[in-house]
Amino acid sequence: MTDHQHSRGEPPTESKSRGILPGLVKGLITTAKTLGTPTHTAEYPDTMPYLPPRSQGVIALLEENCTSCMLCARECPDWCIYIDSHKETLPATTEGGRERQRNVLDRFAIDFSLCMYCGICVEVCPFDALHWSPEFEYAEVDIKDLLHEKARLGQWMPTVPPPPALDTRSAEPQEVTAANKPPRTAPEPKA
C-alpha cells in the first residue's frame, strides 16, 4: 500500500518517518493526564445550569401592560396564543368630559405544546407585555397541561432578568429621550 506511494515519487509523510511508537505513547500520556485532571462536568439536577439573560426558556406576561391588541396572537406562526377581552366604558373624569372606552383582558393563554419558541410575540409586542424568562423547568406529564393561563404566565415575570446594559456611547433609549424632551409651548400669537 505504501509502496504505491513511493513508486509514484511522493515523499513519505513526516509522521511515518518518525515511527509508530511515539504517537502511541503520546496517546497514552494524553488520556492519563485527562484522568488526573478533575472533570468540569456539572450535572444538572444537582447544580443548576448558568443561563445567559437572553435565554429563551419561557414567555412571561406582564398583565398590566397588555392592551389586548392581538398583535402577538396574529403574528404567532403556529397560533398558540389565546386572547379574550371585552370593552369597558370608563366614566368621564371631569365634569362634562367624554366617556372613555378601554379593552379589559379576560384571558391570555400560551399553549407551550405548540409554541416553537421563535420569540416573534415578544418582539412584536408594542407595550412590553411579553418577556423572555430563562426558566425552563415546567415539563408536564400530560401534553394538555402545557396550556398556561395568564396567572401562570404572570408568575414567571419575577424570573425575567433585567435587560443587558447598553453599550458605552450608544444613543439613549427612546423612552429616556422622549421624557427629557422639553414640553411644547403654545405658539406665540402673531402680532
Add this chain to the structure above:
Amino acid sequence: MNPVIEVVIRSVCVLAVFLVLPLLVGQTEHKVMAHMQGRLGPMYAGGFHGWAQLVADAAKFIQKEDITPRAADRTVFKLAPAVALVPYLVALAVIPISPTLVGADVDAGVLFVLAASGVGILGLLMAGWSSANKYSLLGGMRAAAQLLSYELPLVLSVASVALAAGTLSLTGIVDAWHPLWLLWQLPGALVFLVAGVAELQRPPFDMPLADSEIVMGPFTEYTGLRFAFFLLSEYAGIVVMSLLFTVLFLGGWHGLFSDYLGPLWTILKGFVIAVLIIWMRVSWPRLREDQLQRLAWLILVPVALAQLALTAVWVVLSSR
C-alpha cells in the same frame, strides 16, 4: 470432605468469581474511560458514584425482548452466546489465585486455558454465520481471521514461558518464576499482551465489531439477555487474560508478605493489567484489517519465535 460436595463448593466459588470480577472490570472501565475522556461516567445508580450501574444494566437486559430473525439458523443462533461465554468460565476455573486457591489444579493448565479460550471463537463464528445478516457475516469472518492469526503468537509466547519454567502447570510456572523473568520474558510478555487484547477483540483490535462500519459485527442481531452474554464474555475474557498474564509473566502471588497476601497480589496485578487493557482502548484508534494481519504475522510471530529461541538457548545453557 466428600468429593462431590467439594466439587460443588469449588464450582459455586468459581461461578461467583466469574460473575463478580467481570462486573468489577466493567465498572472500572465505565469510570476510568469516562474520566480519561473528561466525563464523569455513571453517577446515580446505587447512590455512590453509580456503583450499581451494571446491575441496573443487567436488569434492563433481562426485561428486553429476545428476538430471533426469521431467516436465522435458530438453534445455532440461540446457542452462540453460551458457546462464547462458557469457555471463559471453564478457563477461569483452572487459573490459580494462590497455590491453594484454585478451582481445579490441572497438570497441563496452560494447555487447558488456551484450548478452552480457543473455543470461545467458535461462539462468534456461530453468531456471525447464523444471524442471516451481512454485517454479522462480515464480522464473523473478520473475527475468525483475526483470532486465527493471533492465536499463533499467543501460543508461542506462552510456550516460551512454559519452556522457561519446564512445566505446563500454571502453579508450577509461578513457583519457578523469578523477578529476572520480567526482563528475560519481556518480548514474549508484550506479544502475549497484544495478542491477548486482539483475542478479546478489544479496541484497538475491534475490527470484527467495528460499530462504525459493520454495526456490531456478529452481535448485530442479538438482543436482551443473549446480547448481554456476549458483553459479559468480553469482560470475562479480560479477567481471564489479565489473570493469565499475571500468572505467566508477573509471577502471580509473588510479592511482599506473599505468605499472607498471595491471593491479593494476584488480584492486584491482574487488575493493573485490566486497567492497562482499558487504557489502551481509550487511547488508540482502531487498526485496519490489513494492518491487523500485518502486525500479527510480520511483527508478533517473529518476535514470539525469537523469544522462544532465546528461552530455549538459555534453558539449555543453564541446565548444563
